Amino acid sequence: MSGEHPTETLPTVPGGHREDGGAHQGAYEHRRAGRFWSSRRVPAAIVAAVVLGVSGLFLYDVVSVRAGGAEMYWRRWLTRALEGQHLDGVWVMAGSAAAMAVGLWLIWLAATPGLRAVLPMRRHVPGVRAGLDRDAAALVLRDRAMEVSGVQSVRVRTKRHKVKARARSHFRPLDDVRSDLRAALADGVRDLGVAKAPSVAVRVRRPKKKD
Known part of the structure; x- marks a missing residue:
């Protein structure tokens, strides 16, 4: 598991949970676990x-002119170049579009959490947050998929909202393998403990025959 900030480790209490922790933990579990914010350094x-x-x-340049010196060459060149431009000119429109695109990109970076590669996990205890790397989740689900009877090989990609699996089956009917694989991955997704369980999409086909 990974995150932008280190997470706390809860002590394990032998013999079960605290007497007053069950109700509080169950109530806190329904709180929304938001995504981790990236610092975007x-x-x-x-x-x-x-x-x-x-x-x-x-x-x-301004201090130099105020002190009695000449303005720099680039400012004189820029002034002459802008004098012959119109607001509907190609270069003016292109520069404005580029500046607007950069501004929108910066606003998007400031308004979105980032860290798309980390899936937030369900929150059970106040003050403790955990995240699961998507590649690690894909590896766990791949191991779960390889346990399905009839699966020869499988590739699993984990995204924020969907898990995609492409498998090859060398025996058993494809419909049966597809149904068992979808059920196994659905159970695996629930066992991951992520806050928002992604949907599962499965594709199964026969391996290519060698000549």
Whole structure:
């Protein structure tokens, strides 16, 4: 299991649960377990570096002009280039679209949790959160699928809302293998303990015959 922040480890009490913990745990289990928020250090560092560089360059040029020096060449070139542009020009529209796309991307990063590779697990105890890596969940489900009679090989992909399994069966009717495989994966998904159980999609076919 993984997450953005380290999770706490609960002590194990021999002989069962606490006397007053059962009702509280059952009530807390119905609370929504949201996704883990990513700190997004790389996008934040890139934006900070760009803003710092551009603002520093403009500040240096403004201070230089105020002190009696000449403005930098790039600002004179930019001023002359913008004088001949119109609001409906191709370069103006393209630049505006690019700036809007970058702005929407930054807003999306700020408003969404991120960490799509971590599936939140059900919360049983206040103050404790746990997450399960999707690749680890796929590996567990693959082992569960290989226990189904008739399955020769299987590939499992775990997403946030769906588990996709593609299997090859070398004996037994395909419909029977498909039904047993779907039931086994559904049980496996429930045993994972994720907060929002993804649906299961199964495809079964015969292996290709060798010439």
